[in-house]
Amino acid sequence: MHEIQVHNTLSGKVEPFAPLKPGVVHMYTCGPTVYDYAHIGNYRTFVFQDILRRFLKLRGFQLTHVMNLTDVDDRIIANAAAAGVGLRDYTEKYVQAFFADCKTLSIESPEHWIRATDNIDSMVRLIQTLQNKTYTYNSEGSIYYRIAKFKDYGKLSKIDLSGIQAGARVDNDRYEKESARDFALWKAPKPGEHFWETPIGPGRPGWHIECSAMAMKFLGETIDIHTGGIDLAFPHHENEIAQSEAATGKPFVRYWLHAEHLLVEGEKMSKSLGNFFTLRDLFAKGYKPSALRFALASVPYRRQLNFTFDGLQQATSSVERLRNFAVRLKNERFPAGKQAPMAERIAKGASDFDAGLSDDLNTAQALAAVYDFVREANIAMDKGEFRQGEVKAAQEFLATFDKVFAVLEDNDAEKLKALGYSASEGPDDAEIEKLVAERQAARKRKDFAESDRIRNELLKRGILLEDTKDGSVRWKRK
């Protein structure tokens, strides 16, 4: 096994990864702001986090991973007020859609899902601590963080603070580097908007204090890994550091990992630009969940991912190739015995796979290790050179791959059905197996008319059959 290295935004370098407590990883992930359906750009980041957590688990770490749902921020407050409903009533639909999407993309549940609105008390307490340490000031019912007092301000995003006027404030949760200002920890209520009555006055939390308070409540004052998309490095994560470290006097996060954006025609996919697809948009066009997961996972997280339908189609074929290989290993009978070169080839593939992921989660390199092996093994099988004695090791390699990539199980049809898509109205697995068995029986009794009829019937219903050399049949959905 290789030493795990990760790129830490804080140092700007790739560093060996070692958690504070050996064997145990505390990780915090900024979850979605549930004001709308998430788009596939958001899922690029969530799939990266899933690959990271799965890889750490594969390498034997015990993980405590917390993901929050931002269910109160500027956009949610405004939308809920406009719709004339409470916050929970407004966000619940998007929370449920997010959970369903994660399941569809095989994104594992973190150990803790938490909601900002369930943790207002912790945010208030953290603001009180900052008040006691004089990092704050009040203005018109809101409470601001005085960035000039925190000497390390800017250390994550490396912003230039020279042009910033002391005391200039920003009320919005999201703003550009050029607008770095004292930011709101607690916002005074506005007419018609939701607020909480608290010891620091009526109002609601700013977005940044939410994650500081929740991360420290669930994971402690110093956590191992904090992740998010690159757009969160400033101001969100910069402000999280300022709040947490001012309050505790300790380092807040040891490794900051940020995913680059998913782009469409060179621009960040985002709601505000209107250039986005949700998962549902793609499924309605007939794309499979596994293909989307694979497409999102296959570009290393620190490279921008240019989204194209061609790329999605290629991912569909790659997943199919890998699934076919797994089926071949399971169903074909190979000549008995073992062969040292193939055993070595499998071990090398597994080692290269681990090397790729250990190198700052280089998924492209890890996948190349799998593709190369599958191609060579398929050739060996066609030539009759692959032996039965190698099946188990090859299957173990594939299983290791799938613990991280999670695309081998042929469950796309079920997943789409669960989301209410009828695109997969073809026959289910049991019916296909039954028809394949009937066709095999027809071939055996040399009733080729019947065997062809069944093949054509399946083809019309979207199922392709492939007769293999050893007489068995493979099938797949078109």
Ligand code: AMP
């Ligand atoms: P939000 O719901 O806006 O808080 O975003 C949820 C996550 O998606 C955050 O980690 C963002 O950084 C990330 N994100 C937003 N847009 C993109 C994009 N186009 N590509 C990759 N990640 C994104």
Ligand code: ZN
């Ligand atoms: Zn956050």
